[in-house]
Amino acid sequence: xxxxxxxxxxxxxxxxxxNPNNSDYxxxxxxxxxxxxxxxxxxxxEFDLDSERKMCFESKILNMIYSNLxxxxxxxxxxINDTLYLSLLIDNKGKVSxxxxxxxxxxxxxxxxxxxxxxxxxxxxxxxxxxxxxxIGVPVSTKFKLPLIIKSN
Numbered sequence: 237x238x239x240x241x242x243x244x245x246x247x248x249x250x251x252x253x254x255n256p257n258n259s260d261y262x263x264x265x266x267x268x269x270x271x272x273x274x275x276x277x278x279x280x281x282e283f284d285l286d287s288e289r290k291m292c293f294e295s296k297i298l299n300m301i302y303s304n305l306x307x308x309x310x311x312x313x314x315x316i317n318d319t320l321y322l323s324l325l326i327d328n329k330g331k332v333s334x335x336x337x338x339x340x341x342x343x344x345x346x347x348x349x350x351x352x353x354x355x356x357x358x359x360x361x362x363x364x365x366x367x368x369x370x371x372i373g374v375p376v377s378t379k380f381k382l383p384l385i386i387k388s389n
Contacts (some may be wrong), residue, residue: 241343251269260278260319270343272287272367272368272369272370272371273288273327273342273365273367273368274321274366274367274378275292275293275330275364275365275366275380276289276293276364276365277292277293277296277297277364277365279292279296280292280293280296281365286375294380294382297324297332297361297364297380297382298382298384300359300361301322301354301357302384303383304356304357304358304361305353305354305355305357306353306357307347307353310347312346312347312388313345313346314346314388315387315388315389316342316344316386316387317386317387317388318339318342318386318388319339319379319383319384319385319386320337320338320339320340320343320354320383320385320387321337321338321339321382321383321384322334322336322337322354322379322381322382322383322384323335323336323337323379323380324357324379324380324381324382325360325377325378326364326366326367326375326377326378326379326380327366327377328366328374328375328377329363329366329370329375330363330364330365330366330375331363332358332361332363332364333358333359334354334355334358335379337351339344339353339383340354343386345360
């Protein structure tokens with residue numbers, strides 16, 4: 237037990253006196269480039285062109301949100317035809333979460349719990365392949381903005 241305390245004390249003293257200006261360590265450059273991999277689903281990795289993979293990814297994630305969005309029993313007093321703009325975070329483990337939504341106020345007027353339903357829908361998306369920083373080979377978190385069109389009959 238005394239050895240552990242001594243090591244902790246040594247670590248604490250060294251850590252507090254650490255000066256990054258006196259270090260030779262150079263972290264790898266983190267600059268997003270066209271060779272980096274955006275988040276993806278297995279099905280979308282079959283495409284060769286980045287533009288096709290991006291379209292596949294956006295289409296698939298929006299279809300998952302729509303299919304998970306439970307609005308079957310919602311009745312609205314007038315027709316709705318609105319576009320929300322979702323800001324999604326895909327973390328370095330591939331988990332998707334909602335960070336922001338624009339134009340949601342109109343919908344919550346007619347569907348008060350819409351924001352909750354939307355969050356639940358996004359939480360049901362299974363983990364996907366996270367973005368990868370190819371020059372250092374590590375998964376990274378990314379944000380995406382996608383339009384979500386909501387229409388009523």
